Amino acid sequence: MKRPTMADIARRAGVSKVAVSYALNGRPGVSEETRATVKAIAEELGWRPNNAARVLGGARARAFGLVVRRPARTLGVEPFFMEFVSGIEGVLSARSYALMLQMVETHEQESAVHRRWWGEGRVDGVFLVDLHSADTRVPAVEEMGLPAVVVGPPKTSGSLPAVWSDDGESVREIVRYLVTLGHRHIARVAGPAELAHTAERDAVMLDVCREADLPRPAVVHTDYTGGEGARAARRLLIGPDRPTAMVFDNDIMAVAALSVAQELRLDVPGDLSIVAWDESPLTQVVRPALSAVSRDIPAYGAHAAEALLALVAGEHVADVREGYARLVPRGSTSPPRTG
Numbered sequence: 502m503k504r505p506t507m508a509d510i511a512r513r514a515g516v517s518k519v520a521v522s523y524a525l526n527g528r529p530g531v532s533e534e535t536r537a538t539v540k541a542i543a544e545e546l547g548w549r550p551n552n553a554a555r556v557l558g559g560a561r562a563r564a565f566g567l568v569v570r571r572p573a574r575t576l577g578v579e580p581f582f583m584e585f586v587s588g589i590e591g592v593l594s595a596r597s598y599a600l601m602l603q604m605v606e607t608h609e610q611e612s613a614v615h616r617r618w619w620g621e622g623r624v625d626g627v628f629l630v631d632l633h634s635a636d637t638r639v640p641a642v643e644e645m646g647l648p649a650v651v652v653g654p655p656k657t658s659g660s661l662p663a664v665w666s667d668d669g670e671s672v673r674e675i676v677r678y679l680v681t682l683g684h685r686h687i688a689r690v691a692g693p694a695e696l697a698h699t700a701e702r703d704a705v706m707l708d709v710c711r712e713a714d715l716p717r718p719a720v721v722h723t724d725y726t727g728g729e730g731a732r733a734a735r736r737l738l739i740g741p742d743r744p745t746a747m748v749f750d751n752d753i754m755a756v757a758a759l760s761v762a763q764e765l766r767l768d769v770p771g772d773l774s775i776v777a778w779d780e781s782p783l784t785q786v787v788r789p790a791l792s793a794v795s796r797d798i799p800a801y802g803a804h805a806a807e808a809l810l811a812l813v814a815g816e817h818v819a820d821v822r823e824g825y826a827r828l829v830p831r832g833s834t835s836p837p838r839t840g
Contacts, residue, residue: 505546513542564599565589565809566624568611570631571604571725579725579753580781581798585652588802589628596810608633612641619647625813626650628805632657632697650809652801655820657697662818664805668698669705670825671794672748675776676709678828679746683836684774688719688744690733690754699750706748719744723754730754734761738773745837746774752781755791759833770835780829789832796826 507521514521516535523530524539531539567589569582586600593600601624605611615638618624625648629638632653639659642649651658654665679687689706692699703720710718719737723729730749737744738761749755755777762769769775769789777784780795804821812818 505543505548507548509546510539510542510548513546514539561625561813562622563597564601564624565593565806566601566603566615566618566627567630568603568605568614568627570606570608570611579751580783581751581779584798585802585805588799588804589806590802591799592803592806592810598810608637612638615642615647616645619645626809628652628809629661633695634697634700636697648809648812650805650812650818652805654697654701658820662808662812662820664801664808664821664823666796666801666823667825668701671778671827672702672705673709674825674828675748675794676706676713678830679748679774679776679834680713680715682746682774682834684746685715686742686744687715687746687748688721688737689748690730690737690750690758691720691722692725692750694722702750716742723750725751725754727753727757731757731761734758735765738762738765738767744773746776746834748776748778750778752777752779752783752791752793755793756783756787759787759791768838770833771838774834774837776828776834779826784831792831792834793829794826795829796824 507518511518511521514535516539520531520535521539524536525543567586586602589600601618603614605614615627618627627642627647627649629642629649630652632651634657636657639651639657639661643660649661651661651663652665653663655663676687687710691702694700699722706718706720719742721733721737723733730753734747734757737747747758749758755775758775759769762773767773775791777791777793779798780793784791784793801823804823808818808821
């Protein structure tokens with residue numbers, strides 16, 4: 502079916518296209534009776550403003566963009582992004598803003614999407630997630646003049662405002678807790694090494710283990726999937742220096758490791774303590790329930806949305822520091838078995 506136009510409305514109403522434009526845009530020059538008639542016909546025909554024409558007239562798109570460089574299948578199994586998006590949507594829907602989501606494989610593809618969206622007037626701004634230590638997307642959006650909020654450490658955000666959580670503090674709390682329980686051989690199964698927050702967690706893990714006079718922790722980098730998490734856990738648990746505690750960068754990998762421990766006839770937590778990053782329903786429905794770090798992820802998304810709305814409105818936006826994720830001990834951690 503052909504998209505209804507102002508000319509269609511004008512013919513039905515028996516008025517000029519100029520009168521229709523005035524009526525639909527709230528401008529003076531038509532009677533209230535004509536305005537009401539035009540709006541009723543527009544609603545009946547299902548007319549919507551042409552976005553390209555609105556942009557040429559200086560109007561906003563009333564949409565923000567989020568491009569994610571991860572396999573699409575991970576969004577269906579990892580709760581973090583869905584909770585994060587729910588927080589964004591809670592703010593944007595109240596302001597009649599839309600969120601455009603697209604999956605890509607490379608940063609170059611992401612920048613191409615940003616250029617297309619911005620050039621076509623489809624978005625007023627974007628969220629940048631999964632920042633790398635030296636991220637090409639930051640200078641790219643700066644050069645475009647595209648308003649953007651970085652969800653990640655300020656040291657990666659250039660001139661853009663950052664919404665971030667201090668992952669280093671979370672790592673310190675986890676390791677100190679495990680050390681207090683008596684663990685000396687701690688391993689970490691992490692996300693991709695190139696991610697800025699992974700590098701931050703890696704560095705702090707080494708520092709706090711050094712401070713506690715522990716052996717250098719084993720760190721294995723993965724793609725966040727359960728399959729890779731299970732393989733990393735199995736490799737560590739059948740190795741010569743089996744850890745007594747393992748920390749995972751997401752809940753999916755921690756749950757997968759729990760299955761591996763059961764497969765190897767290891768008792769959790771007697772033989773192996775497990776800690777997951779970002780509490781979710783998954784960490785609580787398995788047995789034993791998993792110790793995990795907890796933070797308000799929807800609030801994280803909401804604050805990012807509020808920051809981008811303020812930026813687009815022309816306000817000065819400073820970095821927003823979220824509270825760090827705090828450890829919630831459960832049945833998967835205990836002192837290591839002796840003897």
